[in-house]
Amino acid sequence: MTALLPEGFRDTLPPFADAAAAVEARALAAAASHGYERADPPLAEFADGLGSRLKDGGLRNAVRFVDPVSQRTLAIRPDLTAQIARIAATRMAHHPRPVRLSYAGPVLKLRGDALNPAREARQIGAELIGLDSVAAAREVVTVAVDALEAAGASGISIDFTLPDLVDAMAGTLPVADVDALRERLDAKDAGGVATLAPAYLPLIAAAGPFPEALERLRAFDTHGILASRIAGLAEIVDSLGDRVQLTLDPTERHGFEYQTWLGFSLFVRGVDREVGRGGTYRIVREDGTEEMATGFSLYADVLVGTTTPERRRLFLPYGAPAAEGARMRAAGWVTVAALEAGDTPEAQLCTHILDRGEARLLGG
Structure with a gap:
């Protein structure tokens, strides 16, 4: 057994994984408040179809393999935007324009680069498809800022x-x-x-x-x-x-x-590289005609940054009534119950302890 991982891959441990999930949820909620409904494309597609929608040369940075079922070459997406464009142009071609879609999911690149060696990331974004206007671009930029603010970013x-x-x-x-x-x-x-x-x-x-x-x-x-x-x-x-x-x-x-x-x-403040990008672009519909789209993408792992996210955990001493724990969770607390008499709040990385029915700050 070894903990060694391939180059460009890493485990995301607590509390960073929880923080990244919270960033994703808040950003998507901000987009949803503007009418952007979530689409969830598959992790892999036929390589030729995906390649036709990626920017020039984009498939060169895609991990490809032969599908044992179809015997055709598949590609794991290096970018989600191309898949959202495909959905809008095919499965939702009948939908009145503009179409507002949001998304979140993992992407995988064949190789990283000197500034960003990571090959795996979680991409979050929103796309407005079927309208080319300043109003459409203005909305997308506004949604991007709202999503960053909702995710807790400052100094945008x-x-x-x-x-x-x-x-x-x-x-x-x-x-x-x-x-x-x-x-x-x-x-x-x-x-x-x-x-x-x-x-x-x-x-x-x-x-x-x-x-x-x-x-x-x-x-x-x-x-x-x-x-x-x-x-x-x-x-x-x-x-x-x-x-x-x-x-x-x-x-x-x-x-x-x-x-x-x-x-x-x-x-954003505290991050030494861009946390996302966006703009206007063209997608091709099934009948060969083009339509305009505007969108943006963010990366949750970059937004979380290198600072340790704050924990707020309430320790329930051994034997604490279950109803007390339920009451505190209903009040918004994350509770960690002692399962043995010798358990301690420090061992469970708790910041507070339940003391006579109230949350007391440890060390306070």
């Missing part, structure tokens, strides 16, 4: 981007190699941008705190090509008020390869 910040910016501008400001320009802008490589298309250089400076960055983006857009996107961003930000800190990086592309006019990354 959002970094917005415009993933299709270069494509939108290319007709007016021609560039020989669009893909190379996207890469150089994403890397903030001023020298590379100057070589490829110097007219795009102001975009590197159009990043930072939202109000200033948006004004620089307006100044760059002398032809009005981005006017609707800029107006949409401003409307979304106005709806958030002072709930979150806001930044803009209009040329950020990493992780937003399949988003259209809007993308956003979510951060």
Whole structure:
């Protein structure tokens, strides 16, 4: 017997597992309060079908195996969004638009990376499918913030981007190699941008705190090509008020390869990397037509972070009446009953003890 696990996998122990489950439940409840109903797709699908809905190259990071029943290749999902898109486009194609769906479940990647070596995670999210409007995007961003707040996060910040910016501008400001320009802008490589298309250089400076960055983006857009996107961003930000800190990086592309006019990354205080991301994208229906969708994903294990969640456990001394325990549980307490005369609250990691019918803080 050995406790060794494969690279990229780990056990989640108490109280972290309980905390992650609570984060998931609260985030889903916040989405449900906005009308997002939960869908629960299977852990694995036929690889060719799943691959057709993942972003370019997404199946390369999927664990695949041959199904002994069908003798076809299956893939374990590396991302849940593609499965929600499939459900909306097939099983719920008849449903009036927009469709509001939420989800939560495990995802598995073939390999991690240097910044995030974990290969397994629990993904939580919500998708609004069948409507492409600022109002739809505004709602999804609001739901994401509500979900983070419900999960107990504080110091929330959002970094917005415009993933299709270069494509939108290319007709007016021609560039020989669009893909190379996207890469150089994403890397903030001023020298590379100057070589490829110097007219795009102001975009590197159009990043930072939202109000200033948006004004620089307006100044760059002398032809009005981005006017609707800029107006949409401003409307979304106005709806958030002072709930979150806001930044803009209009040329950020990493992780937003399949988003259209809007993308956003979510951060919270105390976590050194993003806790989620979202944006607008296209899905393909069974008849081959496309429809727009907007959504976001969060990761419960990242939200829990590295700090130990607070325990609040009430120790019931040996022989305490069962009715007393039931009364305290009804009042919201987690009770841990002594099953032997020598049991102690410290051994059971309790914070309180039942003393003459009341909860008394240990050490207080």
